[in-house]
Amino acid sequence: MSLFSAVRRRLAWKLFLSYLVIISVGVLVLAATSLISAPNVLEYHMAQMAMMGSSPALLADLRSNFVTAINEVMAVAAGAAFIAAVLVSLFTAQRIVEPLRAVIAASRRIATGDYHQRVPLPGDDELGELARSFNQMAGTIEQTEQRRVELIGNVAHELRTPLSSIRSTMEGLIDGVLPAEPATFLDVQREVTRLQRLVQDLEELSRAEAGQIQLDLRPTDIAALLRAVTNRLSAQYEDKGVRLDAAIPATLAPLRVDAARMTQVLINLLGNALQYTPAGGTVRVEAAVAGRELRIDVRDTGVGIAAGQLPHVFERFYRVDRSRSRAGGGSGIGLTISKYLVEAHGGRIQADSPGVGRGSTFTVCIPLT
Numbered sequence: 001m002s003l004f005s006a007v008r009r010r011l012a013w014k015l016f017l018s019y020l021v022i023i024s025v026g027v028l029v030l031a032a033t034s035l036i037s038a039p040n041v042l043e044y045h046m047a048q049m050a051m052m053g054s055s056p057a058l059l060a061d062l063r064s065n066f067v068t069a070i071n072e073v074m075a076v077a078a079g080a081a082f083i084a085a086v087l088v089s090l091f092t093a094q095r096i097v098e099p100l101r102a103v104i105a106a107s108r109r110i111a112t113g114d115y116h117q118r119v120p121l122p123g124d125d126e127l128g129e130l131a132r133s134f135n136q137m138a139g140t141i142e143q144t145e146q147r148r149v150e151l152i153g154n155v156a157h158e159l160r161t162p163l164s165s166i167r168s169t170m171e172g173l174i175d176g177v178l179p180a181e182p183a184t185f186l187d188v189q190r191e192v193t194r195l196q197r198l199v200q201d202l203e204e205l206s207r208a209e210a211g212q213i214q215l216d217l218r219p220t221d222i223a224a225l226l227r228a229v230t231n232r233l234s235a236q237y238e239d240k241g242v243r244l245d246a247a248i249p250a251t252l253a254p255l256r257v258d259a260a261r262m263t264q265v266l267i268n269l270l271g272n273a274l275q276y277t278p279a280g281g282t283v284r285v286e287a288a289v290a291g292r293e294l295r296i297d298v299r300d301t302g303v304g305i306a307a308g309q310l311p312h313v314f315e316r317f318y319r320v321d322r323s324r325s326r327a328g329g330g331s332g333i334g335l336t337i338s339k340y341l342v343e344a345h346g347g348r349i350q351a352d353s354p355g356v357g358r359g360s361t362f363t364v365c366i367p368l369t
């Protein structure tokens with residue numbers, strides 16, 4: 001019973017037994033066929049010799065000796081085959097079992113929190129494929145874990161600044177260093193608003209990352225939606241002295257989108273364009289059908305983005321210039337959420353810039369329905 005369970009739990013034993021079965025069948029077939037047919041063949045040849053005049057007693061003796069010889073040869077062959085089975089199964093087991101053991105050991109270590117574990121690639125066969133996909137999975141887990149740690153660090157960092165600002169203002173008030181007047185309270189209110197916005201963004205981000213954003217897709221007049229957004233922001237643009245141009249066709253084929261979410265994306269892009277464009281600059285919104293999609297460009301003449309930073313602007317908490325961005329109240333989540341929203345619509349979003357100080361263009365493409 002214990003031998004049976006040992007065999008059941010060890011691949012190497014199973015391999016060995018399977019070789020043993022194959023060899024046993026081979027030996028049995030060979031023994032049976034030779035023991036049945038060899039005496040007949042022998043008799044035929046002896047009949048020819050009998051014509052040359054051999055005694056029947058000698059012939060019977062010869063026949064029994066021949067059968068014994070065959071049996072002995074078979075026994076030696078079976079022994080040799082058994083040794084071959086042992087050697088071949090050891091070699092094969094080593095080739096198959098070792099990579100599997102490596103995967104088992106690595107997955108156990110990953111389960112205990114050691115995410116750097118990778119296994120060697122044993123070749124191009126299925127075992128190699130197993131090792132490759134295992135390593136891929138380990139890499140994804142490691143990245144996710146790293147992002148989780150980063151996220152907590154980032155959130156703590158984002159909370160610290162407004163909180164310490166509120167605290168020092170309150171201390172100033174208590175100590176009588178700061179006057180108890182509207183300007184002081186407005187400072188506190190601004191920081192609280194910033195915290196509230198951060199918490200809202202974080203909630204939105206976590207919903208987006210969990211894939212929980214429900215889109216309310218309806219046929220929408222995108223031209224009207226774009227005009228509504230530009231109208232809504234025109235006062236802020238005027239305040240800062242940045243021109244807002246719009247090149248929006250009078251009619252665009254209705255598109256199935258979530259109007260509130262698309263508005264959110266566009267307000268985000270136009271808000272950024274305003275934030276990162278100094279007074280006297282221009283922001284231009286263009287919409288056009290290009291091929292099988294609707295393309296919306298938000299082009300500004302602002303601070304621009306260095307080529308090395310472009311791939312990162314959609315990462316959460318990424319800010320090209322931390323101090324400048326914080327003054328504008330940004331936490332670096334806006335573009336991350338926009339990207340999720342656009343992709344939830346089956347579209348894509350992209351940032352381009354010829355370089356620092358030379359403006360940027362953000363492009364949203366939504367497939368036509």
Ligand SMILES: Nc1ncnc2c1ncn2[C@@H]1O[C@H](COP(=O)(O)OP(=O)(O)O)[C@@H](O)[C@H]1O
Nearest residue numbers: 272273276313319320325330331332333334335
């Ligand atoms: N129109 C733009 N011009 C230059 N840089 C931009 C523009 N839009 C975004 N960025 C850069 O991308 C970063 C991420 O943008 P976003 O996710 O909206 O965060 P923030 O809250 O800082 O605005 C910004 O901090 C800024 O450095």
Ligand SMILES: [Mg+2]
Nearest residue numbers: 272330334335
């Ligand atoms: Mg922003």
